Amino acid sequence: xxxxxxxxxxxxxxxxxxxxxxxxxxxxxxxxxxxxxxxxxxxxxxxxxxxxxxxxxxxxxxxxxxxxxxxxxxxxxxxxxxxxxxxxxxxxxxxxxxxxxxxxxxxxxxxxxxxxxxxxx
Amino acid sequence: xxxxxxxxxxxxxxxxxxxxxxxxxxxxxxxxxxxxxxxxxxxxxxxxxxxxxxxxxxxxxxxxxxxxxxxxxxxxxxxxxxxxxxxxxxxxxxxxxxxxxxxxxxxxxxxxxxxxxxxxxxxxxxxxxxxxxxxxxxxx
Numbered sequence: 001x002x003x004x005x006x007x008x009x010x011x012x013x014x015x016x017x018x019x020x021x022x023x024x025x026x027x028x029x030x031x032x033x034x035x036x037x038x039x040x041x042x043x044x045x046x047x048x049x050x051x052x053x054x055x056x057x058x059x060x061x062x063x064x065x066x067x068x069x070x071x072x073x074x075x076x077x078x079x080x081x082x083x084x085x086x087x088x089x090x091x092x093x094x095x096x097x098x099x100x101x102x103x104x105x106x107x108x109x110x111x112x113x114x115x116x117x118x119x120x121x
Numbered sequence: 122x123x124x125x126x127x128x129x130x131x132x133x134x135x136x137x138x139x140x141x142x143x144x145x146x147x148x149x150x151x152x153x154x155x156x157x158x159x160x161x162x163x164x165x166x167x168x169x170x171x172x173x174x175x176x177x178x179x180x181x182x183x184x185x186x187x188x189x190x191x192x193x194x195x196x197x198x199x200x201x202x203x204x205x206x207x208x209x210x211x212x213x214x215x216x217x218x219x220x221x222x223x224x225x226x227x228x229x230x231x232x233x234x235x236x237x238x239x240x241x242x243x244x245x246x247x248x249x250x251x252x253x254x255x256x257x258x259x260x261x
Contacts, residue, residue, distance in 0.1 A: 081132060081139075
């Protein structure tokens with residue numbers, strides 16, 4: 001196996017790992033009990049899966065076509081910044097509209113703080 | 122109680138510049154690869170829509186003091202004017218021309234009049250999209 005085949009293998013391997021992680025995250029969305037744990041599965045592992053796929057595509061195109069794709073770099077940075085924030089906003093909207101947590105929940109620290117704030121105002 | 126939106130506002134301040142960069146890139150790459158005035162304008166409009174989501178309308182209109190209906194009108198005016206420019210040189214309406222110039226920084230560059238037409242399309246798309254969003258969001 002010479003160097004260029006090795007680099008192609010690295011790119012393809014990263015894309016495969018990204019796909020597997022995306023499948024795991026989809027299973028997490030199906031199997032977790034409430035919206036908060038589901039968003040945990042949906043944002044974290046999907047972000048990692050997409051990032052690994054993009055990095056794999058970037059390396060593959062770089063090694064085979066000898067072309068550095070600026071669009072892929074911008075996409076990596078963009079997804080890395082925005083995907084956790086979108087998850088944060090969805091969960092925040094869910095909490096503020098009083099979506100119930102699963103019955104296994106031990107502690108809700110935010111509720112005490114929010115109650116104290118509404119008493120003051 | 123004022124809602125605390127620090128995370129959304131901070132990320133918006135960074136991400137808007139990425140979106141604007143992609144919009145300019147798409148606009149200028151449209152001649153030889155996917156892109157062009159229409160989707161460049163749409164991406165540019167999405168940057169404005171993201172700003173409107175993260176902040177309020179008054180702040181954005183103070184920072185970007187354009188009347189977006191006039192931006193759309195200006196875009197259509199530019200597009201029609203570049204079409205009429207061909208008539209001045211005795212060609213049919215909307216005839217394109219291009220030639221290579223030796224610019225100081227970019228070197229040998231091919232400049233085409235279709236870019237001006239596409240700039241008109243992009244401005245029209247930005248103006249239409251942002252004025253639609255503004256007009257359906259105001260009267261709630």
